[in-house]
Amino acid sequence: MGDKETVQLIKQMNLGSRQSFDQFYEAFIPFVFQIAYEILGDYTEAEDVSQDVFLEVLQKIDQYNPNKGSIKAWLAVKTKSRCLDRLRKKKPILVNRLEKIALGKEKGADLEFLEQIEKRIILDALNHLPPEQREAIIRSYFNGETHREIAGAMKKPLGSIKSLIRYGLNNLRKQKSIVHWTEPNGGDGK
Known part of the structure; x- marks a missing residue:
């Protein structure tokens, strides 16, 4: 998925489009899961963290600022933060x-x-x-x-x-x- 398509999805998600969120999820879940799995080394934990990240994205997509970095960088930071929390708790x-x-x-x-x-x-x-x-x-x-x-x-x-x-x-x-x-x-x- 290209940057222009991603920006369009984000705009639609900001307007409450569930279909856009579903497309966004499908496009980026492999990326988020891979980061979580590499950090946690546990499939189930990585799935849980990935779901938590996308729930946060759904709730806070308006916080994404393309001037501060790519969507992948934003997702990576969120994923690593969730993984740190999980490591501390488990x-x-x-x-x-x-x-x-x-x-x-x-x-x-x-x-x-x-x-x-x-x-x-x-x-x-x-x-x-x-x-x-x-x-x-x-x-x-x-x-x-x-x-x-x-x-x-x-x-x-x-x-x-x-x-x-x-x-x-x-x-x-x-x-x-x-x-x-x-x-x-x-x-x-x-």
Whole structure:
């Protein structure tokens, strides 16, 4: 769909056209879903976020300003924001993502984006880990060192490094600061 067609759809959506919204949705749902899925790594969660984004678009399409960027950029910002909220509220997603990153299964732009989000969430919790677990996780997660490199630097067997990381991640799961940010109710006690 071209820019002119998109602008026309947005104008019609501003006038309350449900048909225009349906066309807009069909044109951009693959884009929004792809972003959500790459960030969350969970199909159902990505679908939920995508639906939330389009509900917000339906309610606030008048907030889109073509002078401030493309519709795709606007949708991407909304999607990433919703995903951040979801990561903060959903412990299993966050823990699974941390484990994938620690085990080297995430890469590229996904890793860079997730690092920005997750660093802030886990920095405080890391300070409460035993020093060797903290060092192994920092070297793996933050510095991107391989388990073999960490073993050499810490002068420990490879199996011990893997255990330190695994136990460290388990201890992070128990940290109140992680649980607070990742509880399904958002940690607000409701």
